Amino acid sequence: GRPSFTGGGDEERRGRRNPCIVFVGQLSYRTTAEQLKKHFAAAGVEGNIAVRLRTDPKTKRSRGMAFVELDTPEALHECLKLHHTMLDGRNINVEKSAGRGGRATGARATKLKDQRAAQQETIDGAVARMVDERVEAKKLARGEIDERCIALLSRFEGRIVELALDAFCMRGAPGDRGGIANPSAMVTHLVRKAAADLPKFQEEVEAQKVIEEQRRAKQGRGGSRGPRSGGDKRGGAKPSKPKG
Numbered sequence: 257g258r259p260s261f262t263g264g265g266d267e268e269r270r271g272r273r274n275p276c277i278v279f280v281g282q283l284s285y286r287t288t289a290e291q292l293k294k295h296f297a298a299a300g301v302e303g304n305i306a307v308r309l310r311t312d313p314k315t316k317r318s319r320g321m322a323f324v325e326l327d328t329p330e331a332l333h334e335c336l337k338l339h340h341t342m343l344d345g346r347n348i349n350v351e352k353s354a355g356r357g358g359r360a361t362g363a364r365a366t367k368l369k370d371q372r373a374a375q376q377e378t379i380d381g382a383v384a385r386m387v388d389e390r391v392e393a394k395k396l397a398r399g400e401i402d403e404r405c406i407a408l409l410s411r412f413e414g415r416i417v418e419l420a421l422d423a424f425c426m427r428g429a430p431g432d433r434g435g436i437a438n439p440s441a442m443v444t445h446l447v448r449k450a451a452a453d454l455p456k457f458q459e460e461v462e463a464q465k466v467i468e469e470q471r472r473a474k475q476g477r478g479g480s481r482g483p484r485s486g487g488d489k490r491g492g493a494k495p496s497k498p499k500g
Contacts, residue, residue: 275325276332277353283320284344284411284451292322295343301334303327320411323353345451347413383410386417390425397430405440412447416454420447423461426468 280292289307296305306325309318326332332352339350383406390396409417423446428434436442450457 278335279353280322281349284346287344395425402440416450
């Protein structure tokens with residue numbers, strides 16, 4: 257059912273002129289109201305924490321944002337300290353809401369819409385740069401991962417996207433990915449894996465980077481010596497037998 261606010265009776269609610277409400281944005285679509293509540297409580301936010309997760313009216317799925325009502329201004333202040341903290345692999349936004357949880361109208365609604373559009377444009381630009389850098393370094397082919405996958409990447413924190421792209425690029429050169437039939441699906445899998453357990457994924461990627469560096473160094477040493485000429489095991493040519 258629809259989440260309701262807890263704490264305080266109807267009389268108190270009617271008499272409260274300035275409700276303590278924060279807006280939380282950039283949530284993972286998988287994050288539940290209970291997970292968000294625990295995130296705040298674990299950081300020391302005291303009292304009732306009533307979460308209203310915004311959902312799509314048709315699909316009932318999360319829209320990646322929520323309104324949270326607190327008991328006191330002190331609790332609200334503690335919530336605001338969690339701006340740009342990590343939850344489910346996302347760098348969440350926590351801002352004070354001037355309205356009553358989603359009823360902003362007129363100029364304020366337009367301003368919020370513009371701010372979020374600008375923020376999303378910045379995120380999209382950062383992801384595009386990460387992809388372009390790897391294309392220029394010839395680690396990715398242009399168009400190797402599709403627009404839908406790139407749009408998905410913009411929903412994740414920058415460090416997660418970088419690690420996922422690095423993990424993918426280490427699976428071979430463009431056009432030679434060891435049998436990966438769907439690069440976009442593989443990148444999607446990797447970014448979700450990174451978001452699920454960032455420390456573990458980062459450790460795996462760093463370990464793979466070390467292996468790759470050792471492999472390249474070994475190839476470099478082998479190439480500098482050049483091919484051995486035919487002859488004995490020490491590499492010298494066998495003396496030719498005198499004719500006659």
